[in-house]
Amino acid sequence: MNVVLKHNAVEESLLAMAGKGSASDSLREFGLPTRRVEAWHYTDLRRLLKHVPARAEKLSAEDAKTAAGDYPRVVPAIRLPLFDGQYLEEFADELPAGCSVSRYGGANGSNYAKDDAIGLLQGLMGAEGVQIEIDGGVTIDTPIGMPHTSTNAAYSGIAHSVSVGKGAKVSLIERYLSPDDMGVQVNAISHLNVGEDADVTWVIIQEHGNDATHLAQLHVSLATSSKLTIIMLNCGGKLVRQEIKIAVEGENSELNVLGVNLVGGESHVDVTTIMTHTVEDTASTQLYRNVATSRGHGVFQGQIKVAQAAQRTDAKMACNTLLLSDDAEFSAKPELEIFADDVLCGHGATVTDINDDHLFYLNARGIPIEEARALLIKAFVDETFEDLADENLEKALIARIDTWLQKNGS
Amino acid sequence: MAAVQETIDAVKEIGVEKYKYGFTTDIETEKAPKGLNEDVIRFISAKKKEPEWMLEWRLDAYRRWLTMEEPDWARVNYPKIDFNDIYYYAAPKNFEDGPKSLDEVDPELLRTYEKLGIPLREQELLAGVRRQGEPSALDGDPADSVYASGRVAVDVVFDSVSVVTTFKAELAKSGVIFCPISEAIRDHPELVKKYLASVVPVSDNYYATLNCAVFTDGSFVYIPEGVRCPMELSTYFRINEENTGQFERTLIIAEKGSYVSYLEGCTAPQRDENQLHAAVVELIVMEDAEIKYSTVQNWYPGDENGKGGIYNFVTKRGDCRGDNSKISWTQVETGSAITWKYPSCILRGDGSQGEFYSIAVSNGAQQIDSGTKMIHLGKNTSSRIISKGISAGKSQNTYRGRVSAHRKASNARNFTQCDSLLIGDQCGAHTVPYIEANNSSAQFEHEATTSKISDDQLFYCLQRGIPEEEAIALIVNGFVKDVIQKLPMEFAVEAQKLIGISLEGSVG
Numbered sequence: 001m002n003v004v005l006k007h008n009a010v011e012e013s014l015l016a017m018a019g020k021g022s023a024s025d026s027l028r029e030f031g032l033p034t035r036r037v038e039a040w041h042y043t044d045l046r047r048l049l050k051h052v053p054a055r056a057e058k059l060s061a062e063d064a065k066t067a068a069g070d071y072p073r074v075v076p077a078i079r080l081p082l083f084d085g086q087y088l089e090e091f092a093d094e095l096p097a098g099c100s101v102s103r104y105g106g107a108n109g110s111n112y113a114k115d116d117a118i119g120l121l122q123g124l125m126g127a128e129g130v131q132i133e134i135d136g137g138v139t140i141d142t143p144i145g146m147p148h149t150s151t152n153a154a155y156s157g158i159a160h161s162v163s164v165g166k167g168a169k170v171s172l173i174e175r176y177l178s179p180d181d182m183g184v185q186v187n188a189i190s191h192l193n194v195g196e197d198a199d200v201t202w203v204i205i206q207e208h209g210n211d212a213t214h215l216a217q218l219h220v221s222l223a224t225s226s227k228l229t230i231i232m233l234n235c236g237g238k239l240v241r242q243e244i245k246i247a248v249e250g251e252n253s254e255l256n257v258l259g260v261n262l263v264g265g266e267s268h269v270d271v272t273t274i275m276t277h278t279v280e281d282t283a284s285t286q287l288y289r290n291v292a293t294s295r296g297h298g299v300f301q302g303q304i305k306v307a308q309a310a311q312r313t314d315a316k317m318a319c320n321t322l323l324l325s326d327d328a329e330f331s332a333k334p335e336l337e338i339f340a341d342d343v344l345c346g347h348g349a350t351v352t353d354i355n356d357d358h359l360f361y362l363n364a365r366g367i368p369i370e371e372a373r374a375l376l377i378k379a380f381v382d383e384t385f386e387d388l389a390d391e392n393l394e395k396a397l398i399a400r401i402d403t404w405l406q407k408n409g410s
Numbered sequence: 411m412a413a414v415q416e417t418i419d420a421v422k423e424i425g426v427e428k429y430k431y432g433f434t435t436d437i438e439t440e441k442a443p444k445g446l447n448e449d450v451i452r453f454i455s456a457k458k459k460e461p462e463w464m465l466e467w468r469l470d471a472y473r474r475w476l477t478m479e480e481p482d483w484a485r486v487n488y489p490k491i492d493f494n495d496i497y498y499y500a501a502p503k504n505f506e507d508g509p510k511s512l513d514e515v516d517p518e519l520l521r522t523y524e525k526l527g528i529p530l531r532e533q534e535l536l537a538g539v540r541r542q543g544e545p546s547a548l549d550g551d552p553a554d555s556v557y558a559s560g561r562v563a564v565d566v567v568f569d570s571v572s573v574v575t576t577f578k579a580e581l582a583k584s585g586v587i588f589c590p591i592s593e594a595i596r597d598h599p600e601l602v603k604k605y606l607a608s609v610v611p612v613s614d615n616y617y618a619t620l621n622c623a624v625f626t627d628g629s630f631v632y633i634p635e636g637v638r639c640p641m642e643l644s645t646y647f648r649i650n651e652e653n654t655g656q657f658e659r660t661l662i663i664a665e666k667g668s669y670v671s672y673l674e675g676c677t678a679p680q681r682d683e684n685q686l687h688a689a690v691v692e693l694i695v696m697e698d699a700e701i702k703y704s705t706v707q708n709w710y711p712g713d714e715n716g717k718g719g720i721y722n723f724v725t726k727r728g729d730c731r732g733d734n735s736k737i738s739w740t741q742v743e744t745g746s747a748i749t750w751k752y753p754s755c756i757l758r759g760d761g762s763q764g765e766f767y768s769i770a771v772s773n774g775a776q777q778i779d780s781g782t783k784m785i786h787l788g789k790n791t792s793s794r795i796i797s798k799g800i801s802a803g804k805s806q807n808t809y810r811g812r813v814s815a816h817r818k819a820s821n822a823r824n825f826t827q828c829d830s831l832l833i834g835d836q837c838g839a840h841t842v843p844y845i846e847a848n849n850s851s852a853q854f855e856h857e858a859t860t861s862k863i864s865d866d867q868l869f870y871c872l873q874r875g876i877p878e879e880e881a882i883a884l885i886v887n888g889f890v891k892d893v894i895q896k897l898p899m900e901f902a903v904e905a906q907k908l909i910g911i912s913l914e915g916s917v918g
Contacts (some may be wrong), residue, residue, distance in 0.1 A: 038483065308835055312714040326817060339858045341832035346859040347750075351847040400703045 004338050005031045010049055017054070022110040023123030030114050033373060039115035040301040042331040043270040047241050049213065053185055055125060056084035056154035070384060074205060075392040077145035080130050081261055084149075085156030087130055098168075099136030106132035106159030118215045118243060121187050127157030129190075136195065137163035143171035143203070143337075143390070148193065150177070150212070158188035163196045170388065171201040174218075176304045178236075180209035188216040194226040196250065201229045207400060208236035210265055218244045224250035224284075231388065232259040233397055234269055236318035244273040248282045255284040258384050260401065263296035263328070266407035270299035277310040286317040289384045291294065292328040293408055301333045302347065308339040317347040322354065322380055380406060429786040436894050442491045442499035444653070451623055458592040458626070461599060468613075471622030473500055474613045484779040485808045485840060486748050488684070489653075492622035496686060497654040532717035558687030563588055565629045565645040572579060577641065586639055588634040591659050596629035598696065601632060605663055609692040609729040609756070617673055617688040617723040617750075619659050625690070627659035633668040633699070642898060644673040649709070649720065655686035663693070666732060671702040676709050676745070682718045685710075696792065697732030697759065702740070704897055705753075706905055709745035714803065716775030719747025726753035730762035730788075734833060738765040739782065740896045742905040742911040745819075746847045747776060752810065754783035757791035757819075765794040769905070771912045772837070781811035781842075786822035786852070795826040798890045812844040815852035822852040831889055832859040833882065883910040 007015065011031050017025050032049060033040035064083065073079065076092045080101060085338035087103050095101055106127035112120045130146060147160055164170060173194075178184040186208070188408045209215055214237045222228055234240055248255055255275065263269045284304070292298040304315045334347040354361050354376050379385050381401050388394040442453045455465040480491075526750055563577035565588065581588050587598065595602050612622050629645045649656045664670055676687075687709065693701050703726075712719025722745075728737035739753040766782040784793035791815065801807040807830065816821040831838035841858040863885050868903030871881035887906055889896070894902050 110751065221438075311835070321847070323847055323852065326848075326850050328850065329846070329848045331847075332856075334841075334843060334845075334856070334858070336830070336858060336860055337836045338830065338840065339835075340831065341835045341862040343618055343832075344859075344861055347841070348561040348857040349843070349854070350850060350856070351845060351854040353850045353853070357859070406635070 003264045005029070007031060008046065008053040009045075010052055012122075020123035023120050023122070024113065024174070026120055027124060033115055033117050037115050039272065039301070040117070041191050041270065042301070043241055043331065045117055048268060048349075050122075051183070052181045053155045053183065055098055056086075056179060059083055059088075060276075060281075064091065065088055067155075067316045068099040073145070074173060074175060075143060075390065075394045077143045079145045079147065082129065082146065082158065084151055084154060084196075084356070085128055085158065087128055089125060094141055095144070098135040099140060102131050104159055104161055105288065106157070107161070107191065116367060118187060118217050118241065119189065121158050121316070122159065122189055122217065123155050124278065125155060125187065126157035127187070127189065129160040129349040131160070134160045134162075134164045134168045134170050137167045138165065139169040140171075141172050143201075143393070145173040145175065147173070147175040147177065148186065148188070150182070153183040155185045155187070156357075158186060158215045159192040162190070163193040164195050164200050165371075166195045167197040168195065169199040172201065175207070176214060177207055177211045178212045181211050182209055183211050183213075184208070185213040186215070188214070190216075191220050192218065192220045194222050195222065196223045197225045197327060198223070198333065199227045200253050201231065201389070204230070204232040205237055205397070205400070206234045206240065206242070209381065210238060210267070211238070212237045213239045215241050217245065220244075220246040222246065222248050222250050222253040222255060222333050225252045226258070227254045228251055229391070230257045230259075231397070232257070232271075233400060234261040235375065235400055237269065238265075238267050240267065240269040242271050244271070246273075246284075248274050248275060248277045248284060249279055251279050251281050253282050255282075257284075257286040257288075259286075259288040260296065260381055260384050261288065261290045261298060261300070261406070262288065262401065262404045263292040263298040264294045264404070266295050266299045268299070270301070272299075272301040274303045276305045276307070277313045277315060280310060280311045281313075282310065283314040284316070287384055290317045290321040290330065290400070291382050292321065292330045293324040295325070295327045297329045297330050300349075301335070303335040303337065304345055304347065305337045306340050306343055311341050311342045312341045313340060315344065315345045319347070319349045320380070321351045322377060323351055324353065324377070330345040336402075353400070376406065378402070381405075402408070418711055437774065439500045441497045443492040443653070444497055446496070446498060446624065450498050450511060453609070454624060454626060455500060455827045457501070458595070460592070460706065461593055463603070465656040465771065468623050471602050471612050472620050472624075475619040475623055478616050478619055479506065482841045484750050484810070485537075485806060486750060486777040486779050487853050488748055489775075491686060491881050492577045493620075493720070495653065498657070499626055500654045507886075517912070533684070539643070555882070557787045562601055562655040563641055563643050565590060565643075567627050567645060567647045567656075574848065581640070584640055585634040586637060588643055588715065589630055589632045591625075591628045592659060592912070596659075597632070598632070599835070601663065601797045602630070602661070605661060605692070607692070609691050609694060609727050613726060614679040616823050617860075618725040621659060621688050622656075625657045625659035628660040628689070629662075630660075632666045635665040635668045635672045637665075639670040642671050642673060644675070647674065647676040649685055649687065653685070657687075660689070660690045660691040662701055662703070663694045664696060664701050666696045667698045668696075669700045671704070671898060673704045673706070675706045684712075684718060685720050685721050687722050687724070687746075689726075691726040691753075691755070692727030694738055695728065695732065695735040695762075698730065698734050701728065702735040702738045703728070703753070705741040705743075706908065707741065707743045707745055707749070707910060708865045711745045711774060711776050712747040717777075718749065720745065720824055722746035722749045722751060725749040727756065728754070728760050728764070728791065729756045733759040733788070734761040734763075735759050735764040736765075738767070738896070740767040740893065741769070742866065742897070742908065743768070743770040743778060743780060744895075744908045746778075747778050749776075749778040752778045752782055755793060756785045756787065758787045759844065761789040762788055763791070766793075766795045766797070767896045769800070769893045769909065770797070770807055771800045771802075771909055772807045773803040773912050774805060775803070776805040778806070779808040779810055781809045783812040784814070784824060786813075786815040786819040786824070788819060790821045791819060792823040793825075795824070795828070796892050797828040799839055800886055800895055801830070802832065802833040804836045806838045806840070808840040808842060809858075810842045812846070813854055813856070814846035815849045815854070817848045819849050821847060824854045824856075826856040828853075828858040829889070830858070831886065832862050
């Protein structure tokens with residue numbers, strides 16, 4: 001006999017909003033994940049998700065035009081704009097040759113795993129986004145941007161699917177914005193296929209307002225000799241969970257992840273990554289720098305899995321955190337799961353306050369203590385994005401970090 | 411690399427031929443009826459001549475246990491345990507009659523002691539022939555002189571009873587109490603009542619609660635204020651009977667400014683069935699006191715296919731109650747089919763220190779999920795974790811540890827280093843640390859690495875004529891050196907040999 005789960009108000013409202021289907025059945029069976037689900041150990045979604053607003057209404061043509069008009073760009077990019085869960089095709093920039101885009105309704109999932117709450121939510125609530133195909137051998141110099149702006153305290157489901165052909169080279173920017181004090185909710189799932197010999201840069205910039213809920217997944221598969229760089233900045237939102245799941249399944253493929261998570265106010269920001277190495281001779285490096293201040297709670301869970309066949313895997317991960325306030329919290333769970341013997345895997349995690357010696361050094365040279373502190377924090381974070389191939393992007397990211405640091409007066 | 415015949419032969423031998431403590435002792439025992447119910451608990455309590463309050467305490471734990479669920483979060487797989495198919499009490503029968511000389515002692519028992527490497531003088535004591543302090547007929551035997559001056563007090567627990575404790579009188583001179591816990595419950599109820607389950611609460615976890623209901627023996631140590639225990643204390647655990655579980659309970663209290671070093675060792679016969687060992691160890695350390703707790707765990711690991719072996723589900727926790735107190739756990743884990751064990755420190759007192767040094771070696775089909783918890787509550791507390799995992803054969807070896815700093819634990823400091831070594835491509839090594847900082851002045855550092863034995867190192871040894879297996883043992887011993895150095899001398903030698911034995915046959 002299965003014990004029937006007593007659903008809480010959020011689960012009830014979700015079930016009421018959603019139709020019948022496997023997602024509803026799964027939600028009815030598992031409910032939202034709690035601490036007891038290992039993948040959600042530090043983010044008790046059932047407790048933290050207080051409310052799921054109704055789906056955003058369709059923008060009128062007039063509103064869409066206004067919204068798309070003054071859209072702030074991060075860097076010069078080919079823009080495929082999204083507003084309140086809709087892809088505004090008519091305002092999209094033209095794509096260069098060898099590249100096609102179409103409206104995308106998300107993958108129809110079924111049999112959701114117990115810890116796949118984000119997939120499950122999207123299954124329940126639906127999604128819209130773009131499907132991009134990059135032909136083999138094409139090099140696109142200007143990044144392709146997929147910015148999403150929320151303009152209402154509503155729910156938006158976003159789904160993107162990107163496939164990069166053999167030997168192609170491209171950068172893509174996934175970006176999320178919303179105003180402060182607006183209870184928006186975004187559920188975003190992206191799938192990326194990196195073809196043989198392809199070279200892809202994937203940027204995630206999450207700069208929501210202070211009351212936003214952002215639940216996102218990025219699924220990637222890497223083919224033989226391909227290269228992927230992920231650049232991620234989380235500097236907004238109230239409840240944020242970004243999952244990155246990468247299957248390194250092509251020999252000689254290479255993966256780099258650079259992430260900065262800025263956690264302030266009352267926010268809860270969770271970054272959970274799973275790198276699965278399944279074939280021989282692959283490499284991955286990951287560097288995360290986090291700052292937690294005020295009453296923020298930062299979470300980092302990073303798993304490196306190496307299958308038995310994945311000999312000569314070289315996987316490294318570092319997660320460094322500055323904890324600047326006694327009311328802030330940071331929880332880290334770096335995990336190694338290794339089944340192959342000829343590997344070089346390691347992870348390091350540190351949580352500290354600013355080093356007193358460094359402070360003293362600057363102070364002794366006449367820099368006031370507050371200024372010295374700010375300088376050291378900035379240096380700690382900025383280092384992550386030093387020497388990015390795209391200078392414009394580097395500047396844009398640093399500018400956002402500066403704004404956040406000033407606003408969160410650390 | 412294809413396996414050559416030699417390798418296959420070598421692998422076959424692991425665990426089975428190499429486990430030298432796999433013998434059984436054929437002595438008459440008295441057992442409680444098989445299974446677990448309130449009557450069995452009453453039986454155990456009566457056998458131990460326990461006061462009423464203890465029985466009530468056990469029954470209460472049993473009732474709570476019935477409502478609990480077995481934990482499933484560890485990375486171990488085993489068939490469901492039938493808790494009613496176990497004997498919860500087994501004791502060597504002719505123990506109470508008190509033999510007069512070694513000739514009268516059940517020769518099987520003596521043979522056991524001999525195989526365990528316990529010298530004759532100790533055997534006399536263990537068999538109850540001679541009381542501590544009485545002259546022995548063996549006095550002057552040169553072969554025994556090492557142990558004549560041996561400064562190690564031993565408590566031997568055979569299945570469910572503590573058979574003897576040595577050096578009791580001498581320890582009593584300095585006020586140290588070292589006795590089986592069942593004796594402590596009768597003779598020192600005020601201490602037991604005050605401290606029992608004060609570190610590991612009765613309903614802490616499934617196995618700890620089970621232990622509360624059925625624990626049969628174990629050691630009780632009390633070090634009074636300001637006393638530095640004059641010798642090493644040690645307990646030797648052995649499971650002998652078939653289908654029995656061993657549920658030992660150890661309680662160590664170190665009063666203000668005292669110090670004690672405690673060692674435990676464990677072995678079990680080779681059997682095809684799995685046997686259960688669910689122990690609880692509680693350490694209480696007051697101001698400026700220190701407990702050093704070392705374990706060499708060598709329960710029968712089962713054969714290479716995972717048949718038989720001990721299920722080792724242990725809850726060990728120390729509470730640094732006083733300021734500037736210190737607990738140091740050192741463990742060498744080479745045995746058991748399944749190990750589920752997390753010796754932890756609650757760093758409550760300001761300036762208290764916790765240490766955890768571990769070597770976990772798994773081979774054959776062994777599964778280890780072990781680590782530690784360092785809970786920083788007081789100010790200026792520090793902890794250090796060094797864990798070395800070595801997996802070979804088809805084993806799975808997981809380090810799982812938690813380091814947390816409470817909001818008020820300012821200047822908490824932790825350093826963690828977990829290294830894993832893989833030998834062969836059929837095994838797994840996993841690292842799952844949980845790092846939780848709630849205080850900005852906390853300084854936590856964690857690093858973990860996983861690799862195989864470097865070809866260069868191996869080549870260097872081979873080139874100098876060292877056979878491959880020996881070379882691996884040599885490199886592995888170098889790998890674990892940091893931890894071995896923390897063990898008391900007698901154990902360090904044993905541990906080094908054990909690691910060699912455990913890894914034999916793992917070359918391939």
